[in-house]
Amino acid sequence: MKIIQVKTILTSPNQNYLFVKILTDSGIYGVGDASLNGREQTVADLIDTYLAPLLIGRDPEQIEDFWQFVYRGSYWRGGNIMMSALCGIDMALWDILGKSAGKPLYVLLGGKVRDKVLCYSHVLGKTQEEKIARAAEYVRVRGLKVIRLRAGLPAANGTFKVNGHQNGPKVEPWTPEDEIYNTIEYFIRIREAVGRDVGIIYDLHERFSPDQAVRIMRKLEEYDPFFIEDPVAPDCVDSLRYVREKTAVPIAFGELYKSRWECLPAITGRWVDFIRCDIIRIGGITEAKKVAALAETYDIKTAWHGPNDVSPITHAVNWHLNVSEYNFGIQEDGTTDSLIHQVVTGGPLYRDGYLTMEARPGIGCDVDEEMAARYPFHKAYLPVCRQEDGSLHSW
Numbered sequence: 001m002k003i004i005q006v007k008t009i010l011t012s013p014n015q016n017y018l019f020v021k022i023l024t025d026s027g028i029y030g031v032g033d034a035s036l037n038g039r040e041q042t043v044a045d046l047i048d049t050y051l052a053p054l055l056i057g058r059d060p061e062q063i064e065d066f067w068q069f070v071y072r073g074s075y076w077r078g079g080n081i082m083m084s085a086l087c088g089i090d091m092a093l094w095d096i097l098g099k100s101a102g103k104p105l106y107v108l109l110g111g112k113v114r115d116k117v118l119c120y121s122h123v124l125g126k127t128q129e130e131k132i133a134r135a136a137e138y139v140r141v142r143g144l145k146v147i148r149l150r151a152g153l154p155a156a157n158g159t160f161k162v163n164g165h166q167n168g169p170k171v172e173p174w175t176p177e178d179e180i181y182n183t184i185e186y187f188i189r190i191r192e193a194v195g196r197d198v199g200i201i202y203d204l205h206e207r208f209s210p211d212q213a214v215r216i217m218r219k220l221e222e223y224d225p226f227f228i229e230d231p232v233a234p235d236c237v238d239s240l241r242y243v244r245e246k247t248a249v250p251i252a253f254g255e256l257y258k259s260r261w262e263c264l265p266a267i268t269g270r271w272v273d274f275i276r277c278d279i280i281r282i283g284g285i286t287e288a289k290k291v292a293a294l295a296e297t298y299d300i301k302t303a304w305h306g307p308n309d310v311s312p313i314t315h316a317v318n319w320h321l322n323v324s325e326y327n328f329g330i331q332e333d334g335t336t337d338s339l340i341h342q343v344v345t346g347g348p349l350y351r352d353g354y355l356t357m358e359a360r361p362g363i364g365c366d367v368d369e370e371m372a373a374r375y376p377f378h379k380a381y382l383p384v385c386r387q388e389d390g391s392l393h394s395w
């Protein structure tokens with residue numbers, strides 16, 4: 001089998017996505033997700049200009065070799081653009097392998113070790129009051145066992161939108177003292193609303209300094225968070241260690257990591273309880289199985305990033321990893337946006353607190369190119385945060 005064509009597909013059903021389709025001379029093709037919110041066009045250009053020509057004529061079954069060839073062979077290693085591009089290709093190659101073997105991806109990864117994939121959903125709503133009411137409803141009506149929250153300053157009008165703006169980033173205010181207070185108050189009210197048996201996750205979105213994160217987490221200890229997500233920025237590894245040493249709250253970390261080497265101190269130091277890389281950002285399935293194996297070695301569970309700005313293809317890959325990994329912890333469920341399901345078919349669906357998926361050979365998804373063309377891509381920016389004095393802060 002030989003690769004004969006590599007296509008990139010940009011589309012925007014409510015949200016921008018980038019897909020990779022790799023065609024072979026056998027008639028089998030594979031699809032992958034290379035979406036990088038706010039930088040989709042750049043990733044597509046990298047694939048079209050540099051990587052696609054390297055794939056033509058290659059054996060699609062040499063997945064590991066191509067990964068190493070791109071990662072090490074280009075001398076300039078990694079980064080978000082390169083790893084997202086590599087992921088789109090990596091997923092498409094695994095998809096081809098599964099289809100040609102007639103086996104679902106999870107079988108290629110070692111087979112099922114569980115029947116159910118526990119997931120958590122983000123509680124949406126404009127105001128805190130609305131979110132508190134919704135949280136209780138999610139549990140009662142939708143059967144969620146674990147929910148996730150993020151306060152969002154009232155001044156920011158509840159916005160934490162990921163499908164950004166076309167003419168430049170929207171500026172959101174950031175007042176840490178208000179946010180610390182809000183987070184603590186909001187968490188306690190949610191705990192009262194849903195009771196003791198529901199898991200509550202809180203996303204701090206890498207926005208706090210280590211001492212601010214510790215202040216929040218210590219106050220929340222007695223309210224039993226399932227975990228606190230991304231308390232500090234990943235740039236300085238000592239920040240995470242500082243937080244870990246000062247609080248007993250479980251920590252999940254890693255949606256901004258770009259490789260297994262970036263995860264390494266957090267794993268070997270046991271500074272996290274859950275590793276939650278975004279598998280697009282670390283270069284796909286080939287790298288995710290290595291991160292999972294490293295984490296297993298240190299008794300750390302996985303909680304792969306799964307927002308709605310990655311497509312159902314990635315949600316499906318997450319599901320295949322989840323059912324075949326020994327050290328699976330929980331899965332973020334971002335599968336609810338409906339328009340994308342017109343473009344990508346076959347992804348997992350939410351049911352009663354779990355993600356379920358009908359297994360088919362390969363990843364099990366397909367991209368409808370005609371549908372994708374009906375939702376033309378347009379450049380969009382993620383928001384930025386500025387503090388009261390005008391200075392920029394991590395979003």
Ligand code: CS2
Nearest residue numbers: 037162203205255306307309
């Ligand atoms: C978030 C994401 O799902 C999450 O945990 O942190 O929504 C993140 O903000 C987006 O993926 C950014 O595009």
Ligand code: MG
Nearest residue numbers: 203205230255
């Ligand atoms: Mg997050």
